[in-house]
Amino acid sequence: MKLYDENDPAPNPRRVRIFLKEKGVEIPLVHTSLGKLKHKAPEFLEKNPLGQLPVLELDDGTCISESVSICRYLESLYPEPPLFGSDAKESALIDMWIRRAEFRLMQPIGQIWVNTHPFTAQVVAARGGRQYTEYGESNRAVLASGCKLLDRELASRDYIAGDHYTMADIVAQASLDFGRLIGAGIPEQCANLNAWYARVRARPSATEDLSRSLLKPKEAKAIS
C-alpha cells in the first residue's frame, strides 16, 4: 500500500495526512510533485482519471481516490482511535457533518479560490476560461453562513459531530486552514467556532507549516 501525495497546503491531501497522524500510522509515500504536474501525467491518470491527489494504491493495484474515501478505507485497517464513529448512529451523524463541512465550508472556499484568487486567475486563463469574480465573491456570504451553522452547534459540544474529535473535524479544519491562507477566514463573531479551531490547530496532527507554497504561482496553478 502506498499513498501518492505531496506535502502541500491543498486541503484534500492534507486531510489524509492529519488522519494518519491521528492514527499514529505511516504509509509509504510516493512524492507526486504538483509543481511538476506529475498528477497530470498519463501514468498518474491511470490511477486517478481526475488527475488529483491524494491516491491510495493497494497492493493488488486498486486505486482509491477522494480524501474521505481513502480515510474510510484506512479506518478499516487501523480502527483505533475511531474517527468515523463506533456504532451506526454515530457513524451516520459523523457522515452528515462531513457532508455539511464539504458543502458549507469547502465548497464556498473552493469557489472563492477558483473564481477570485489572483493565483488561480492565470490557470483559468491558460485553459481558455475565465474567473466568475462576482460569483466567487458571493461565496463569502455562503461561507459565513456555514461558519454560523457550526458556531451554533459548537455552543453545546466540543467537536463538530459530538464530544469526540472525528473525521468531520478533519474535513472542517483542513478546509478552514486553506480558507485562512487565501483570505477566506472564520468570521470573528463565531466565538465557538474560533475556539474549536484553536483547539484542533493545537493538536499534534496539525503542525504542518502551510504558509509556503501559496507564495509560488506555479504550485498554486497545480493545486487548482
Next chain:
Amino acid sequence: MKLYDENDPAPNPRRVRIFLKEKGVEIPLVHTSLGKLKHKAPEFLEKNPLGQLPVLELDDGTCISESVSICRYLESLYPEPPLFGSDAKESALIDMWIRRAEFRLMQPIGQIWVNTHPFTAQVVAARGGRQYTEYGESNRAVLASGCKLLDRELASRDYIAGDHYTMADIVAQASLDFGRLIGAGIPEQCANLNAWYARVRARPSATEDLSRSLLKPKEAKAIS
C-alpha cells in the same frame, strides 16, 4: 423511526426513496410540504437547521440529515442487498464514486438550476440576491466533463462503482434525473452512460413520475 419527506422531484429526498425501494423497506413518512414551506418552520429547523429534506428521525429523537448519511444508517438496519459494499475495499470505491457523482454531476446540475433556471430566478430575487447566469451556464461544460468521466468507466462495467448496482448509481441517477428535468441532460455521445441510465431507469425503484412539480413555480421556489 420516521422519515420527513415529500414526494417531489428534488434529487436528495429521491435518493432515499429509491434506496428504500431497492431494499424493499417502508418507513413511516411525515409528509413535509415544500410548497407550504413546512421545511422552513421552526419545529422543522430543530430537526435540521439547514431547513432541507429529507430527515430521518430515530425513536430516541436523534435526527439524521443528508441523503447519503440517512441511507448509510439504513444500510446498517437493512443490510440486504448491500448498497454500500460488502468489504472495506468495495465500500471505499463506492464511497469514492458517490463523491464523484456529487461533485461532478450533482454540483454542476445544482449550479445550473440555481443560477440559470427561470423557476429559481424569483426565489433568488425574493432573497435580495441574483443569479450568476454566466457562471451557471459555464457549469454545462463541467457536467459534460463529469458525464464523460462516467462514460469512459462504464465502457468496462455495468454499474458506476463495479458490477453491482450500489448507492453510487442512486446518487448519479437521481442527479441526472433532475438534470434532465431542468434541461441539463446527458450528452448524446456518452453512449455507455446513456445505456447505464436506461438500465437504472428501468428498475422498479425508479418509476416515480417526476414531471409534475417543475410546472409549479411555488414548488420550484421551495426546492431551491
